[in-house]
Amino acid sequence: MSTSIKLFTFAAPSTFYKLSGYLIPWLYCLSIAVGLTALYVGFFIAPTDATQGEAYRIIFVHVPAAWMSMVLYLVMAMWAAIGWAFNARLAYMVARAIAPTGAIFTFLALWTGAFWGKPTWGTWWVWDARLTSELILLFLYLGYMALVESIDDVRRSDKAGALLALIGVVNVPIIYFSVRWWSTLHQGATISMTAAPKMASTMLTAMLLMTIAFWAYAFAVVFMRTRAIILEREKNMGWVQFLSQQNKRKKQ
């Protein structure tokens, strides 16, 4: 019983609000420090690619952005499902806060992919399985955002959003396995759990560092947006009013 109480402590928006407030600056610092290191390794240590020349350096943002776009969707759907199952209001708020970040990473994966495709494939865009399913992911994020914003009743919009998010989960394995299931211009998986890496270790290092930087960034910005949503929804609650009075006193 005592452990369950501890677990649910952080499910209270007031506790989350305080804790995330401390974490956000550290997460941004971590993101910037690791991101700059990744850029240094990617541009100054990683060698020129034998077949693609310098164009391949787009990989250091393209692959991490694409990973984030898929993982964030799964996390968003998971929190939406938890919100639905347990009627947890913070879980719904986190799901809503993740959607714009996920949409941005999806757009960036598509954009950097186009800028990589043009010099290597000779075209900005092809309607192949990998690119099309990633574009559908962008539409799923945008659809989720439009849906939850279009329904005024928060409880109804949260549930409608959760349903859409959960149905859309089907698309994530389609994106991931698309390069295996269909013949496509897009190259295969960059990293496999079972096979040895196909790229130079410095290239891999830069890519993984950028992934860590993107993770820290995503945590920070999602926490920020969740805090704003908490204030918007709970503005009439006692703890928010108390916090507001405290801040006023500090300013005086």
Place this chain on the structure above:
Amino acid sequence: MNWNNLEGFISMGGYGLYVWGSYAMVLLWLAIEPYAAWRRQRNAQQEISNPTGWPQ
């Protein structure tokens, strides 16, 4: 070291437009998004401390 001089770094072996076009868009959005989130937070705080929006 991959680059002999600044021009070499900028031209990226002829792929400068594509490499920097990618990185610029990433940096742009990773700056816009935290700013938007910060503004949303500030607006919510103002709404609470001054619900009517009248000067205090």
